Amino acid sequence: MKIEEICRLLNAKLLTGQELLDREVFSACASDLMSDILSYVKNQTVLLTGLTNAHVIKMAEILEVTAIVFVGGRMPANEVVDMARKMGVVVLVTEYTMYEACGRLYSAGLPGCTREL
Amino acid sequence: MGGNNRSIEQVFYIKAGDFASAGEASSQIKKTLKQLGVDSGVVRRATIAAYEAEMNLIIHSIGGELKLKVTPETIIITAEDKGPGIPDIDLAMQEGYSTAPEIARELGFGAGMGLPNIKRNADRLNIQSKVGEGTLVEIYFDIKAR
Numbered sequence: 584m585k586i587e588e589i590c591r592l593l594n595a596k597l598l599t600g601q602e603l604l605d606r607e608v609f610s611a612c613a614s615d616l617m618s619d620i621l622s623y624v625k626n627q628t629v630l631l632t633g634l635t636n637a638h639v640i641k642m643a644e645i646l647e648v649t650a651i652v653f654v655g656g657r658m659p660a661n662e663v664v665d666m667a668r669k670m671g672v673v674v675l676v677t678e679y680t681m682y683e684a685c686g687r688l689y690s691a692g693l694p695g696c697t698r699e700l
Numbered sequence: 701m702g703g704n705n706r707s708i709e710q711v712f713y714i715k716a717g718d719f720a721s722a723g724e725a726s727s728q729i730k731k732t733l734k735q736l737g738v739d740s741g742v743v744r745r746a747t748i749a750a751y752e753a754e755m756n757l758i759i760h761s762i763g764g765e766l767k768l769k770v771t772p773e774t775i776i777i778t779a780e781d782k783g784p785g786i787p788d789i790d791l792a793m794q795e796g797y798s799t800a801p802e803i804a805r806e807l808g809f810g811a812g813m814g815l816p817n818i819k820r821n822a823d824r825l826n827i828q829s830k831v832g833e834g835t836l837v838e839i840y841f842d843i844k845a846r
Contacts, residue, residue: 615757621748622820634808641723644787645730645751647744 584608584693586673587649592687593677594598598664600650600673602631607683608649612696613685617642624648631684632688635659654681677678707771708732714766714779722758725766726751726832729777732756736770739844745821746775749839752814753779758782759804761835776843789806792825793819 588603612623613631629650635657650673667674712725730747757764764781786792800810819825824840
């Protein structure tokens with residue numbers, strides 16, 4: 584699924600990454616726990632989270648997350664957005680809550696990151 | 701002297717409670733491994749493990765060292781501190797068990813997945829700890845023959 588479509592499905596505001604909208608992701612991971620994110624995120628993943636601190640961006644860089652969606656309308660601080668811009672991570676903000684944002688992406692066919700069941 | 705037996709070593713000093721610099725050592729480790737041309741899957745696993753180890757030093761130790769050693773066959777990431785030590789390693793290895801303080805949890809850390817996540821990403825793991833003396837975590841990754 585292209586970032587562009589995620590943006591549309593979540594009626595999201597794009598904070599960084601205008602030029603990266605045609606990038607493709609193959610899975611999504613949603614959590615407010617850093618360690619969950621670290622254990623589940625795969626390659627070319629979109630991360631949905633309610634955490635807006637700078638650690639999320641650093642972790643996104645380490646994991647090479649393609650895009651971060653801040654749910655529930657949580658706006659990150661300007662320096663957090665600047666960091667993401669420098670690292671080439673797309674940042675979106677959606678008014679949908681975590682549950683609804685995940686539901687919308689999942690019903691549109693974007694799978695999760697669960698390890699083999 | 702050929703290039704075959706060369707090994708490199710990098711040492712990072714990690715301060716207790718220094719959340720502002722968290723992740724910098726791991727980012728540098730990632731950069732180094734990429735420059736060395738290590739397989740991207742191995743780089744990913746090693747970087748995730750390094751990051752968890754770095755966070756553990758910041759959250760749980762009184763400060764310590766994160767070390768990267770790369771030989772032609774193996775990547776070894778070592779986290780070593782002078783305390784306080786882990787009373788029960790088996791318990792610490794359980795997913796969800798955590799002794800992280802509130803300040804770490806507020807940032808989203810301390811979910812009790814750190815050591816299990818290191819183990820999952822590593823090819824081999826060695827943990828030694830003694831209360832009052834310190835902890836040594838050695839994380840091994842095999843470099844696939846290219």
